[in-house]
Amino acid sequence: MPYCKQCHIHFETPQQKCVLCGQILESDQAKTTNYFPRFEMPKAYHKIFKSFIYLNVLSFVVLFFIDIQNQMIDFSFIAGVIHLYAIIMASFVFLSEFWTLKVTKIILLTLILLLSIGLLIRESTWALDYVIPIVLAVNILLYAIVILFKKDREDDDGFHVLLLSLLGLVPYGFLLLGWIKEPLPTQITFIVSLSVLLGLIFFNLRAIFEAMKRRFHV
Amino acid sequence: MKKRRYWFKIDNAGKVFPAISNQERSNVFRLSMSFHDDVKSDLLEQAVNLVLPRFEVFAVKIKTGLFWQYFDSNQKYFKVEKEPAVITRYFHPRKNQHYLFKVYYFNNRVTLETFHALTDGSGAYQFLLSIAYEYLTLLGHQLDPEDMILGRKPLQPKESEDAFVSNYDPKLVKKMREEHAFHLKNEAYKHQFSHLFSMKMSVVEVKKVAKKYGATITQYLASVIVFAMMRESLNFNTQKKPLKLFIPINLRPYFHEVTLRNFSMYLKTVFYPDQASISFEDIIEITKTQFQEQLTKESLVSRLSGYVSLEKKLILRMMPFFIKNIAFKIGYDMLGAKINTASFSNLGQAKLPSSMKPYISDINFIIGGFGLGISSISYEDTLQLNLATRLKDHSIMRKIVDTFHDHQLTMHVYSNYEEEYDAIL
Numbered sequence: 001m002p003y004c005k006q007c008h009i010h011f012e013t014p015q016q017k018c019v020l021c022g023q024i025l026e027s028d029q030a031k032t033t034n035y036f037p038r039f040e041m042p043k044a045y046h047k048i049f050k051s052f053i054y055l056n057v058l059s060f061v062v063l064f065f066i067d068i069q070n071q072m073i074d075f076s077f078i079a080g081v082i083h084l085y086a087i088i089m090a091s092f093v094f095l096s097e098f099w100t101l102k103v104t105k106i107i108l109l110t111l112i113l114l115l116s117i118g119l120l121i122r123e124s125t126w127a128l129d130y131v132i133p134i135v136l137a138v139n140i141l142l143y144a145i146v147i148l149f150k151k152d153r154e155d156d157d158g159f160h161v162l163l164l165s166l167l168g169l170v171p172y173g174f175l176l177l178g179w180i181k182e183p184l185p186t187q188i189t190f191i192v193s194l195s196v197l198l199g200l201i202f203f204n205l206r207a208i209f210e211a212m213k214r215r216f217h218v
Numbered sequence: 219m220k221k222r223r224y225w226f227k228i229d230n231a232g233k234v235f236p237a238i239s240n241q242e243r244s245n246v247f248r249l250s251m252s253f254h255d256d257v258k259s260d261l262l263e264q265a266v267n268l269v270l271p272r273f274e275v276f277a278v279k280i281k282t283g284l285f286w287q288y289f290d291s292n293q294k295y296f297k298v299e300k301e302p303a304v305i306t307r308y309f310h311p312r313k314n315q316h317y318l319f320k321v322y323y324f325n326n327r328v329t330l331e332t333f334h335a336l337t338d339g340s341g342a343y344q345f346l347l348s349i350a351y352e353y354l355t356l357l358g359h360q361l362d363p364e365d366m367i368l369g370r371k372p373l374q375p376k377e378s379e380d381a382f383v384s385n386y387d388p389k390l391v392k393k394m395r396e397e398h399a400f401h402l403k404n405e406a407y408k409h410q411f412s413h414l415f416s417m418k419m420s421v422v423e424v425k426k427v428a429k430k431y432g433a434t435i436t437q438y439l440a441s442v443i444v445f446a447m448m449r450e451s452l453n454f455n456t457q458k459k460p461l462k463l464f465i466p467i468n469l470r471p472y473f474h475e476v477t478l479r480n481f482s483m484y485l486k487t488v489f490y491p492d493q494a495s496i497s498f499e500d501i502i503e504i505t506k507t508q509f510q511e512q513l514t515k516e517s518l519v520s521r522l523s524g525y526v527s528l529e530k531k532l533i534l535r536m537m538p539f540f541i542k543n544i545a546f547k548i549g550y551d552m553l554g555a556k557i558n559t560a561s562f563s564n565l566g567q568a569k570l571p572s573s574m575k576p577y578i579s580d581i582n583f584i585i586g587g588f589g590l591g592i593s594s595i596s597y598e599d600t601l602q603l604n605l606a607t608r609l610k611d612h613s614i615m616r617k618i619v620d621t622f623h624d625h626q627l628t629m630h631v632y633s634n635y636e637e638e639y640d641a642i643l
Contacts (some may be wrong), residue, residue, distance in 0.1 A: 001630075007619055012418075012632040018614040019415060019633045036634040041302035041642060073488065095312060113382045118242060149219055214225045214290065215283035 001030035003039035005194040053088060056083040078120050093215045100146050101160060107139050108167075127184040140189075141147050144196045147204070158204045159211035160198060170192030223516045224274055226289045230382035230526050231480035232335035236280060236287055236470070237546035238585065239333070239553070242608075244308035244586055245561075247339060247593075249346050250329040250465060255274055258357070261297045265352035266321050268294035269369045270296055275337060275378050275478040276472050285539055289336075292316050301329055302555055305606065306586030309333075316421035321349065326579070334480070339565045339583060340468050341478040344368045347570055354577050364571035374476060381475040384528050385519065391527045396557040399462035400454060400491075402447070402589040403610040407643045412586055414634045416616045417603045421567075421596045421625055431502045434598075436564045437509055440487055441502040443562055444591055446617035448501075455494035464558040468601045472518055476596035483522060486558070487511040498621070537629040543573050560590040566596045590614060628643050 002011040002025035004018035011018075014032040016023055060080045067076040091106050109133050118124030143164060147157045172190040174180045200208060228236075239245045256288035270277050271293075278289035294315040296340075311318055319342075330346040337345075343501060348369030355360055361369040366378075421435075429440035444463055448454055454461065464484040475481055487508050489501070496504075511517070528534065534542070568581040575598075582622040583595040584604045591606040605615050622629060 007616065009619060010624055012630050013634075015633065019413075019635050020612050020619065023574045034325075035632050036302055036305075037303045038413075038636070039409075039411065039639055040574070097312070129554050188553075204446070210223070214288055216285065217227060217283060218285050218290065 001032060002027045007104045049090065049094075053087055056087055059083060074120060078117055079186045081113060081120065082115045085109065098156075100143055100150075100157060102137060104143060104160065104164065105134060113134055125181060128171070128174060129180050130185055135184040136164075136168045136171070136191040137185075137192040138200040140164050140192055141194050143153070144199065155207045155211040155214075156202055159215065162200055162208055168196075224291045224378075225477075226275075226278070226378055227380065228280075228289060228575050229479045229481075230337060230339075230529055231284070231482070233414075233529065233547050234550060234554070235333065235335035236317060237403050237543045239308060239310050239335075242554075243308055244410075245334040246306045246308060246331050246586060247330055247334060247342070248306050248331045248582075248583075248584040249339065249342050250327050250582045251346060251578055252327045253354075253577055254326065254579050255324050257328055258425045259298055259300075260322050261325055261356045262328060262349075262353055263296070263323065265349050265356055266296050266298060268350045269345070269352050271400070271490075272373060273348070273478065274373065275316070275341065276319060276345055278318065278336070280311060281362040282539055285535060285537070286542075287539065291341045297306045297474055298323060300324065300383040301327070301398055303634070304410055305414055305584060306331060306379075307410055307412075313502050319345075335478055336480075337478055338466070338468070338480045338482045339563060339585075340482070341480070343479060343565065343568070343583075349573060350578070352368050353461070353572075353627075354574060355636075359577060362571060364380075364573065366569065368478075376476050377478045379389075379475070379477045379479040380472060380479060381469070382522055385473050385522055386530075387519055387523050388527065389504050390516070390520040390523050392524040394521075394554070395522045395526070398459050398556040400451065400457050400459040401556070401559060402451065402609060402611070402614070404609040405609060406588075406608045409643065410608070411643050412591075412608050413610075413612075414584065415605045415612070415630045415631065416582070416618070417605075417622070417631050419601050419603070419622070419629045421506040421599050421601045423627055424601050427627060428542040431499070433506055434509075434630070435504075435601070436465065437502065437505050439592075439594060440562055441498065441505045441566065442618055442621050443560070444487060444489060444505065445501050445621060446497050446614045447590075448489060448496075450613040450617045455491050460490045460557045462489075464561045465504070466561070466563045467518075469518065469522070472515055481629065482611060483518065483525075484558075484561075485509065554642075560592060561585060561587055561594040563594075565593070565595040568595055 002015045003009070004011070004021065004023055004025055006021045006023045007018055011025065012033055014036055017023065028097055053140045056093035060076065060083050063076040064073065067073040088109055089106065090104060092109065095102065114131055115124060139159065143157065144159045147161060150157065155198045168189050171180065171186045175183055175186045180186050232472045235245045253622060255385045270636060277292050279292040280287055298321045301322035309320060314475065315319060318332045321332065323331040328350060330342055330349070332342045347591060348367050351361060351363065351367045352369060424435055424438070429434050433441070440463055447461055451461070464486050467485050468484040469481045469483055470476065489504070546628050563585050565583045570578065581595060582598040582602050582604065583593050584606055586591045586606055587590040588608050591603065594601060594603045605618070
């Protein structure tokens with residue numbers, strides 16, 4: 001067993017030098033044990049993500065600088081929104097979550113991107129009138145189908161579908177305010193959202209109530 | 219009866235941990251049991267998954283509500299892993315099937331690393347003991363639980379109770395004001411490496427020395443640690459801040475509680491810079507007095523009530539969680555992280571059924587800590603004192619060893635540091 005003459009201690013681990021004083025240890029034939037695995041340099045995944053964020057920020061700064069030179073900053077704002085989207089999207093993709101929630105987050109993020117671009121180019125009709133209501137309706141329907149079959153997650157998923165259905169009612173408000181010109185997709189989304197909402201209240205009320213109790217406890 | 223879905227509010231002690239934990243400050247502690255033979259990982263995994271549904275406190279994931287985070291039931295299959303080289307390392311629950319503990323195997327050792335938001339050392343020990351019992355049973359050994367294996371007893375609702383809240387007395391609330399403490403400083407190891415230096419001594423010998431000073435083992439060890447820190451910390455006598463050693467106390471025996479969740483509270487030994495040159499004998503006398511003053515039921519209830527009263531404040535309760543989270547982080551950096559010099563946790567004598575003892579060769583308990591995390595546990599006649607630090611300064615460890623030698627205590631030691639690490643850490 002390695003022995004330090006300076007510190008007067010026996011090491012049970014196969015040390016060459018004393019970890020306290022750095023002296024070379026005396027060794028006899030007694031058995032030593034490796035108590036711990038050997039340290040290996042960790043893989044630097046976080047550096048890849050950091051580099052990705054850095055490149056996005058750099059790209060935005062360069063585009064913004066070029067736009068300022070040309071006295072027109074619209075393009076760099078659009079690029080900025082896309083860069084931000086890319087960063088958030090990358091963080092969503094690497095999150096370990098149940099797939100329905102992950103897909104929903106990605107869809108909602110993409111809808112925000114489309115609306116932002118529409119507003120920046122001052123042409124948001126296509127996003128507000130068609131893309132947002134249709135994609136929301138499809139998402140609500142798909143998520144509602146999932147909870148019919150995935151009973152073990154009914155509290156969580158029920159709560160998420162409830163929030164999504166409430167969000168699905170929002171475009172109808174825009175229609176009433178006159179911000180939406182083409183009514184059909186919004187009306188369909190409204191009906192889908194309302195049907196799912198009523199379905200949740202009729203068939204899943206207890207689970208949703210439980211989920212709300214947990215999430216809003218004070 | 220085991221419930222299919224359940225949830226708990228995070229207990230008073232655990233509330234702040236999710237907000238303040240990161241790669242630098244993991245708030246993960248470690249309990250391990252060694253067998254005489256190498257661990258069979260498939261049987262270990264089977265044992266964990268057999269035991270886990272019984273331990274509702276552990277079978278949870280952390281979720282965020284509008285006002286607070288909470289624990290929600292987690293029924294995912296648990297996977298054991300080969301032990302990594304870095305001890306008490308921060309882990310993200312998302313990468314661990316959302317569980318807040320890890321079960322590792324390495325050679326003949328099974329290790330449970332637990333995030334402190336979930337439970338304390340006593341709660342985690344019950345879980346590890348049940349895993350080890352189940353593992354040995356799966357290996358074909360005939361064991362008798364001797365009424366000591368929680369996994370073999372019916373689930374009691376009291377196990378998941380927040381005992382801080384149930385013992386809260388609003389009439390005895392003590393104002394919590396804590397002065398900043400002197401801090402150990404040095405260059406830190408890279409890659410979250412924590413250097414562990416463990417000393418194995420005879421319980422009988424340590425008890426004999428402690429008795430000579432009229433102290434308990436915890437009081438004696440705490441005094442040795444304080445003595446080493448006072449002697450080896452650079453310019454402690456010229457500092458304005460006191461040296462404070464925090465010692466967690468298991469509150470269960472004082473309040474007759476059986477909860478598996480956090481139910482411990484720090485008592486502290488405080489030494490001021492003008493006491494820098496006092497003798498070891500004086501330190502141990504002061505330590506004994508400070509223990510006596512703080513270890514009364516009344517003092518414990520008033521401090522406990524002080525902690526709970528904070529979370530009962532309406533303004534804090536109504537604050538959305540994302541603001542609370544920022545407040546916890548800032549508050550901890552400004553106050554919490556500065557109130558102690560080091561922590562020393564003694565889990566005491568490990569108790570297990572006599573039928574298990576022939577198969578268990580060693581039990582250990584390690585707490586991390588950025589400055590110095592000191593922990594100890596005794597099994598049979600071996601007391602292990604573990605010093606874990608992220609700092610590249612070994613002078614306090616050396617002084618502790620020297621002090622034990624001066625007290626005629628012999629020891630065997632081991633470390634997780636190897637010579638080649640100098641180049642990479």
